[in-house]
Amino acid sequence: MERNIQNFEDAMAILINLSKHKLESLTMEFVTCRTISFLKLSCPINLTYLSLKISTFGLIKLHEIISLLKLLKTLIIIESGRYEDPLSPESSNKINQLTKLANSIPISLTRLGISFLVDLTGYEKFYKEFSVPIQELDIYISLDDDHLRGIISYAEKNRNLKRVGIMRFNHSCLDGHISNDLYLEAKSLIPIIGETKKIKHFVNR
Known part of the structure; x- marks a missing residue:
């Protein structure tokens, strides 16, 4: 299995290196530290769309x-x-790395979709550090009131945010995980709140 993953990574490295000056969109599964290393070496600087399902060590x-x-x-x-x-x-080290990630995201970004394997504290620190005025935010996990409050805090500093997608949003509202009062507070800042946009990666959280 490990050999198969390495072969896949080697093949992807060759393809990306050959097309790096023309590549504008990239979607990858099984992203590891090794994948990040070759992406750094052959950095496709013209990318406008990047979608990764990534291991913790890659993250x-x-x-x-x-x-x-x-x-x-x-x-x-x-x-x-x-x-x-x-x-x-x-977990503490990962959260520190997430703050570095938040500060590394370029100002050009307009849409961010995330699903991290951390508790609420990790997300809160990410939102606090993240200062890019994106227009769309997709959270590919089920949320509760506490997490929605974190998004509201981010929306208060980023008035460009026009849409938030929440995984299983309708279910979360119906079963009471997201209260109506807090939803209305969020809606006063964010015009569109609903389900996440579809992506090619499988997510079940």
């Missing part, structure tokens, strides 16, 4: 290439793996 290095993509308009990041204990050193 903590992702900031190394994101800052190089000055034309990027859409960024989708789906972390694959398992949740860490929020009190573990690994």
Whole structure:
């Protein structure tokens, strides 16, 4: 299995290197540290759309290439793996890397889609550090009131935010995970709140 993944990564590296000056859209599964390393070396600087399903170890290095993509308009990041204990050193290190990622995202971005394997604290720190005035935010996890408050705080500093997509939004409203009062507060800042846009990666959270 490991050999198959390495062969896949090698093939992708060759294809990206051959087309890096023309490549504008890239969607990848099984993204690892090794993948990030070759993307950094053969950085396709003309990318406007990047969608990754990425391992935890790849995620903590992702900031190394994101800052190089000055034309990027859409960024989708789906972390694959398992949740860490929020009190573990690994979880603390990941959150530190997420703040680096938040600060590395180029000002050109207009749409961000995320799904991180962290608790609410990790998301809150990401939103606090993230200052790019995006217009669309998709959260590929189910949310509750506490997480929606974090999004409201972000929307208060980014008045350009026009749409928020929440995975299983209708279900979350019906079962009470998102209260009507908080939803109305969010709607006063964000014109469109609903389901996430479809992506090519499978997400079940």
